[in-house]
Amino acid sequence: MKLSSLGDVLHNLPIVWDLRARLPDAQIDWVVEEGYVHLLEPLLTKDGFKGIDHIIPFGLRRWKKHLFKLETWRQFFAFKKQLQATQYDYVIETQGLLKSALVCALTNKSSNTVVAGLANATEYSGYEPIARTFYNQCVQVPIHCHAVDRSRWVMCSAFDWPLLGREDTPSFYADLFAQSLAEQTVEGIKKPYVLCFHSTAREAKRWSNENWIELGKALSSRGYQIVLPWGSPIEKEISTHIAKHIPGALVPPAFSIEEAFSVIAGAVLTVGVDTGLTHLAAVLGKPTVEIYCDSPRWKTEGYWAKNICNVGDINNPPSATEVVNASLSLLP
Numbered sequence: 340m341k342l343s344s345l346g347d348v349l350h351n352l353p354i355v356w357d358l359r360a361r362l363p364d365a366q367i368d369w370v371v372e373e374g375y376v377h378l379l380e381p382l383l384t385k386d387g388f389k390g391i392d393h394i395i396p397f398g399l400r401r402w403k404k405h406l407f408k409l410e411t412w413r414q415f416f417a418f419k420k421q422l423q424a425t426q427y428d429y430v431i432e433t434q435g436l437l438k439s440a441l442v443c444a445l446t447n448k449s450s451n452t453v454v455a456g457l458a459n460a461t462e463y464s465g466y467e468p469i470a471r472t473f474y475n476q477c478v479q480v481p482i483h484c485h486a487v488d489r490s491r492w493v494m495c496s497a498f499d500w501p502l503l504g505r506e507d508t509p510s511f512y513a514d515l516f517a518q519s520l521a522e523q524t525v526e527g528i529k530k531p532y533v534l535c536f537h538s539t540a541r542e543a544k545r546w547s548n549e550n551w552i553e554l555g556k557a558l559s560s561r562g563y564q565i566v567l568p569w570g571s572p573i574e575k576e577i578s579t580h581i582a583k584h585i586p587g588a589l590v591p592p593a594f595s596i597e598e599a600f601s602v603i604a605g606a607v608l609t610v611g612v613d614t615g616l617t618h619l620a621a622v623l624g625k626p627t628v629e630i631y632c633d634s635p636r637w638k639t640e641g642y643w644a645k646n647i648c649n650v651g652d653i654n655n656p657p658s659a660t661e662v663v664n665a666s667l668s669l670l671p
Contacts, residue, residue: 488503599616
């Protein structure tokens, strides 16, 4: 169980590989909010590849908008039927929220089923203590615990395995998948290009427009096109404002999470704040600069590859010079 959001789902991926390495013949199913299904599809078991056996989409966000419609309840009971089609021996809940714990309660379990979840919050993470009442194994984790490590702690506790440390480098997507991504053709993009993810759900996590402009000018002067994606009308306005000050910069058409894989694959570098699409570049093994302004670096920093630079920290945003230097260190 890791229902959302984009970055959280990505940082939960390693436990699929950890489980497969130790239980190669297990059936592994994942319940996820339907908007993030595309993140898991590359791990579906097929053609001799063993990953996730079934993805079970959860439509809570959509259902809440149409709570009194008959079709909503039909869809919910179809979800429940799919969830209960298998009797599970282990249920691993790594989110620690009431909604994910309630999904645990709906699963088909025996009297011996282990339901493992978080016993406590990690600092700066969402957590609802009532969720503990739905587990029969509550896992205490350090208050400062990286999102990847936290999921691994819960998994290892569920199976009574030795804890996995950072020396056991986490895997996210198969190398062959990342290498075979077809580069997405986006109108106006010219190679070589650098993706700049300036937007995030929380305003305080943003890096200033002035810094983005300074970074963009520095990279543009070296022959790189700056591409400024967006996901809402307000974000598009910000992209447009930044692009006006950077020679040759592009504000592309909106693209989906599914299309983002290929757009990121074609970039020579991704630079972004602490947000899901920046983390997608990092887990795909692409050169990435992660900028931290109002969130702790220890919580989500990319520590698994040398081509990831993490700059800044909570209440200590990096200067434009720091990010320019980090970017240049990763560029060809």
